Amino acid sequence: MINFEKAQKIVNSEIPALTLKREPTELYDPVKYILSIGGKRIRPAMVLMACSLFSNQVSHAVRCALAVEVFHNFTLLHDDIMDNSELRRNKPTVHEKWNRNVAILSGDVMSILSYSLIGECPREYLAKVLELFTDTALKVCEGQQFDMNFETSNNISIGDYLKMITLKTAVLMAASLKLGAILGGARPADSYLMYEFGKNIGIAFQLRDDILDAYGDTRKFGKKIGADIAANKKTYLILKAIETADEKSRKKLNTLISSKGGDIEGKIAEVIRIFDRLGIKEKAEAKSWEFYNAGIHALDQVSVNDSEKGALRELARQLLERER
């Protein structure tokens, strides 16, 4: 099986050619920009790695892998407008560097571009691949809407939250692995297991993100610590703290996560103090490992020699132990 670095290399080598020769440049320059400012290429690498688990050939899966990466970046581009984010991967977001209209339209064209890449997959797989990709894309949008709904709701359960991150984040990883499996000629049972592997790892990945927001090392994480807390995001940590806290702390938390403006640094510090007292970091880590283990359990069942699965196991572990 090809490893993560090899898969990344394949993806990165193909990206510059994606928008070549198309015009107007005003439309495609932002597309080139967002695809060139980095990103770890986790999802397209998953497509290629999953394909190589079942097949010696991965070249026919490359366009599909790129489709996933282009789609993922489209969602980031539009999410950044909706969230008013100024930075993405430490660079100005598209709507900051150009303007809002450019960001809307360039995002639109990326969404379509991803389908143009899907259309290039081998005929015998096209119907299946298109259906999975589209179903996933709808779910990602639905997840984003639930996330926006949660901003103004004070009655979110941990179950609601897990459903939201499953849609917004996990299903695209799940679909990436299943797409690769399909293109590798895997049996339906194995494709299903690859999806379950990806979905659980995806949830664990997002929980890790929540943890890093409060407990990351700024230098490694590359984002400001406490941004979720400042934005009153209902992360797993917040919801778990509300669930675990006594009456007094719960009231305090609810006040803090509804407040706007004021002493942001003080607010972040106070929320983290409550987290510490309640052992929230450890609880979130345990939950994250729970999903990780469920994912690995699914991978274990895949009917391929266990020694072949090393690179995917390694990737899953990296995603969970990452510092950024």
Place this chain on the structure above:
Amino acid sequence: MINFEKAQKIVNSEIPALTLKREPTELYDPVKYILSIGGKRIRPAMVLMACSLFSNQVSHAVRCALAVEVFHNFTLLHDDIMDNSELRRNKPTVHEKWNRNVAILSGDVMSILSYSLIGECPREYLAKVLELFTDTALKVCEGQQFDMNFETSNNISIGDYLKMITLKTAVLMAASLKLGAILGGARPADSYLMYEFGKNIGIAFQLRDDILDAYGDTRKFGKKIGADIAANKKTYLILKAIETADEKSRKKLNTLISSKGGDIEGKIAEVIRIFDRLGIKEKAEAKSWEFYNAGIHALDQVSVNDSEKGALRELARQLLERER
């Protein structure tokens, strides 16, 4: 062949079920809204009518027809954000009725929904249909970008303008007719001719729109007269007037179409006075008929008994003689 009214009826009967059972409602309510506030269903009707020109069955083309309608409404939804439009079909636009973020995300989900409908077309046609649909969708975005570029450019030729409306408006009509032809089992030569028919009719349709903006009857047109002039849009009429005018009128026109604010009603009246003096309405009508005739010429070549083509001829004529 089925006629326009019959095709409209089929489309309208299928629209309510499109978003049934999907959630969250915050995401799908705006989709339902924009699909329910009217629209003439010209493009999906074209799919069905073209299909029925070659086949006795049109039921297998219905999902594809709906895909075109959903895609078209997605572009309207996002264009309205970009243009800051308050009204669409005399109703509040989605970003006015809800907000900008809702409009962005609901548009995104409509774009994907259109692909979900494309995915339901019969397997044997899927690759071809997907490629045509995607190629068309990219062109529509490119046309919209050219349109936005033109707003800040003072060096637009009539050729540039025709290229822009071909991309932004005409290719979707062209593709609708070709999609129908493909699904009707037409030969490649006939599918090509149907595309040419649609492209030329589409250009004529947009020229008619330009004419109605200046010379329509408010009560029939349902939009404010002179909106394009007020917004400094470089329509065919403006560009033709600049081309035809003497030095003095050209300077006047260039000043008028760069001005912002001030006496808008006076500006509209003055531009129309210049149009009248130069016979621009007649010139634009002649151009529009030129494209209409080119379209009909293509339809004439389609290898189907001429008596079968009546409904499409009738539709083309209606689009050109419309008052709204």
